[in-house]
Amino acid sequence: MINLDGKLVEKKNAQISVHNRGFAYGDSVFETIRVINGKIMFWEDHYFRLMASMRIMRMEIPASFSPEFLEQEIKDLIEANDLLNSPARIRFAVYRIQGGYYTPATREIGYVINAEALENAFYILNEEDYEIELFKDHYVTSGLLSTIKSNNRAVNVLGSIYASENSYDNCLLLNEKKSVVEALNGNLFVVKGKTIKTPPLSDGVLNGIIRKQLINILKKTEELEVEEASVSPFELQKADELFITNIAVGIQPVSKYRKKEFTNEVARQLIGKLNTQARLG
Incomplete structure (x- = not known):
């Protein structure tokens, strides 16, 4: 129905x-x-x-x-x-x-x-290999329109075709300023030490529901610090961990970007807190 x-x-x-x-x-x-x-x-x-x-x-x-x-x-x-x-x-x-x-x-x-x-009631961390790459053929435009979920998703469609043709699990999108904005199907979080960075809405980032929930969770987590700031492609290979968030999967750890391989310790820590928040919210 x-x-x-x-x-x-x-x-x-x-x-x-x-x-x-x-x-x-x-x-x-x-x-x-x-x-x-x-x-x-x-x-x-x-x-x-x-x-x-x-x-x-x-x-x-x-x-x-x-x-x-x-x-x-x-x-x-x-x-x-x-x-x-x-x-x-x-x-x-x-x-x-x-x-x-x-x-x-x-x-x-x-x-x-x-x-x-759906198969699972709550979020389960996928720890299988998950490789990503940058999609540079087209850009997301920074600004208010890019923050909403509209039917205008041509960049996401073309990026998904590129990922499929090149055997990547996902791609990251750039804006016209060459800053990393998000993944094809969710928001990006970059972990370096105790700091977790996610691009700001002003960069053209989708105003994701799980993004918002995780930012709130991280603000209450004493051992970690969250920062909303622009992310350059250079930072990706310097990161300890990358993960992607959306309402369907919750948190998806990235295992590889180019020659760099990543851990998923922070993602594993946060998935439990996200499930707890889901039960409450």
């Missing part, structure tokens, strides 16, 4: 127009959400990021879009797909209603929510 504009419909009957603005112009934003046994992880963060993304895109937010209403929409879909007692991944997409060309005919929106089962 899929939620299409508030109605539960069979997947085979869930259709949108070829003139849908999300398809035609990338005029759409979305959230990837993790639900465990009917509980939405970090729901407040997801809700406020979605509202902020819609405002940035100048979409008209319906009066009905309260946290309680959208939460119930997700839970009803989970139940309809028999996922109430298991882990699930939700994609909540909002698009501007069709009409107009570059200039929309309206700022009103439609939405679609779909759900799929």
Whole structure:
């Protein structure tokens, strides 16, 4: 089942127009959400990021879009797909209603929510080999638009093809200033000694949910110091550890970048704290 504009419909009957603005112009934003046994992880963060993304895109937010209403929409879909007692991944997409060309005919929106089962209830650290490289063919533009989850993901798609063609597990993206911004599918953390650095939002970094949670966790961890600052490619090979974060996997350690191999001690330490925070949040 899929939620299409508030109605539960069979997947085979869930259709949108070829003139849908999300398809035609990338005029759409979305959230990837993790639900465990009917509980939405970090729901407040997801809700406020979605509202902020819609405002940035100048979409008209319906009066009905309260946290309680959208939460119930997700839970009803989970139940309809028999996922109430298991882990699930939700994609909540909002698009501007069709009409107009570059200039929309309206700022009103439609939405679609779909759900799929996940294998693990909580985050498990993947300690298998995970090699990354820089993707330098195209750049992320620093600024507010790059911080939201929109359908305009051409750089991520091309970077993913590059990674696949060259047998890398992931790639890191650069902005126009040649600073390292993030991975293809998540935020980057760089560990050097007791300091953990992650690029700032002003560099064009996605405003990641797990990124925010880890920054808060690290601020409360006395033996570690967190810093939001630009990262140069040169720093990567000098680091003790690199890891990538997103809502689907939690924390993904990097084992190799070029000739440098990394440990995953800090990632292993943080995954437990992240799971604890997920239970609370």
